[in-house]
Amino acid sequence: MILNIIAWIIFGALAGWIASMIMKTDAQMGALANIVVGIIGAFVGGFVVQTITGAAPEGFNISSLLVAILGAVILLAIVKAVRGGSPHHA
Numbered sequence: 598m599i600l601n602i603i604a605w606i607i608f609g610a611l612a613g614w615i616a617s618m619i620m621k622t623d624a625q626m627g628a629l630a631n632i633v634v635g636i637i638g639a640f641v642g643g644f645v646v647q648t649i650t651g652a653a654p655e656g657f658n659i660s661s662l663l664v665a666i667l668g669a670v671i672l673l674a675i676v677k678a679v680r681g682g683s684p685h686h687a
Contacts, residue, residue, distance in 0.1 A: 608657055608665065609635030616669030620677065634669050642668025 610628065613635030617623040626634070642664035647653040654660040 604657055605636060606632055608662070609633070609639065611635065612638055612662060612665035612669050615666050616673055619666070619670055620673040622673055622677070634672055635665055638667075638669025638672050639665035640668065641672050642666070644668075645671065 609632045613626075613631030613633070614623065616634060616638060617626050617631055623631075639661070643653045645668065646664050654664050
């Protein structure tokens with residue numbers, strides 16, 4: 598159980614950090630924001646991929662990481678559009 602939580606945090610941090618580099622928001626985001634964006638991005642990406650293909654990747658692997666990055670990029674783009682600029686933590 599604890600190892601799963603730690604894996605999600607590390608996975609989320611990596612996906613969120615890569616997405617923030619792609620969206621050029623890394624300077625405004627801290628580690629916690631990257632983790633949150635990565636974890637939420639995994640759910641967003643999973644939903645998008647499952648909607649398009651009918652199947653979503655499972656487990657912690659490269660395809661899951663790519664899906665999480667895709668979702669995190671989508672999430673950051675939405676936040677950027679709503680805020681009218683770069684997302685930044687409070």
